[in-house]
Amino acid sequence: MFRGLFYLLTQPNEVATLCERFYLRKTMIRILGIDPGSRRTGYGVIDVAGSKVAYISSGIIRLPEKSLPDRLKIIFDGVSEIIEQYHPQHMGIEEVFFAKDPRAALKLGQARGAAIVAGVNAGLPVGEYSARSVKQAVVGTGAADKHQVQVMIKQLLKLSQSPSEDAADALAVAICHAHSMHTNAALGNAVKGFARGRHK
Numbered sequence: 001m002f003r004g005l006f007y008l009l010t011q012p013n014e015v016a017t018l019c020e021r022f023y024l025r026k027t028m029i030r031i032l033g034i035d036p037g038s039r040r041t042g043y044g045v046i047d048v049a050g051s052k053v054a055y056i057s058s059g060i061i062r063l064p065e066k067s068l069p070d071r072l073k074i075i076f077d078g079v080s081e082i083i084e085q086y087h088p089q090h091m092g093i094e095e096v097f098f099a100k101d102p103r104a105a106l107k108l109g110q111a112r113g114a115a116i117v118a119g120v121n122a123g124l125p126v127g128e129y130s131a132r133s134v135k136q137a138v139v140g141t142g143a144a145d146k147h148q149v150q151v152m153i154k155q156l157l158k159l160s161q162s163p164s165e166d167a168a169d170a171l172a173v174a175i176c177h178a179h180s181m182h183t184n185a186a187l188g189n190a191v192k193g194f195a196r197g198r199h200k
Contacts, residue, residue, distance in 0.1 A: 029181070030056070032088035032124070033174030034079065034115045035166050038107040039063055041075050041115065042166030045086045046157070048178040055157040057086060058167035068107065072114040079118035091119040092127045092177030094134060094169065127177045134169070137176035 028049045035042035040063065045056040061078035063071045083091075093116060096109045119126045132142035138152050146169070150162040153171050163171065 029090060029178070030086065030088040031174040031177050032079075032082065032086065032091045032119070033170040033172065033177065034091065034093040034119075035169035035173060036075070036093060036108060036112040036115050037063075037166065038068070038071060038104075038111045040166050041078065041111060042164070042168075042170035043079070043082055044163075044167055044171030044174050045082070045088060046171065046174045046178070048181075053156060053175060053178065055159060055171070058163050058171055060164060060166050068110065072110055075111055075114040076118045079115045080122065083118065083122045083124065088124060090127070090177060090181070091124040092129060092173045092180075093119075094173050095128050095130050097131050127180055129173060129176050129180070134172045134176045137179045138172040 028047050030045065030047050033044040033046070035044075041061040042058070043061065044058040047054040047056055061075060063074055066074075093112060096105055096112060116126055129137075135144040135149060136142045138144075138156070139148050144152075146165045149172050150165065150168040153159070153168045153175075154162045156175065157171065162168065
């Protein structure tokens, strides 16, 4: 016992790695996923503890026929209210995809901006993910269609019925963010191990 304790005291990097693994395995992290849109913005909230994922809530912020600045304010206020209600610790959002209509892409980018500002304003770290990365994380292929995403979200989160497309996409973003967090932690541990090996 004392030999093991002495080893840990003389190997601070090992202690840090063990603590990080324990944190990811045992600590519950709440993630808010956002699927931005200038007409409808989907949101999804999940709890993650290690490999376990639990559904908390999802829905759509519906935007009325108003001017774009008014709709952007509704997105900001809506995301802010969701954050205040569910208290997520992280936020993930889908990146702007290539669109044939530049004006549509511009509006989508502005909707993303309003949601991101709401997250940053609440002090949340925000991860941004391409649609392909999100589909890959949930379905296993970046070429999946929306129906496949809905089906997988229903299965992964053990829902009684499939959520709407926008809500399913938002939940998928949240799951993608969870995967990214675990991947980054694993890579960090690998780099630490490599550095220790080089300096022995």
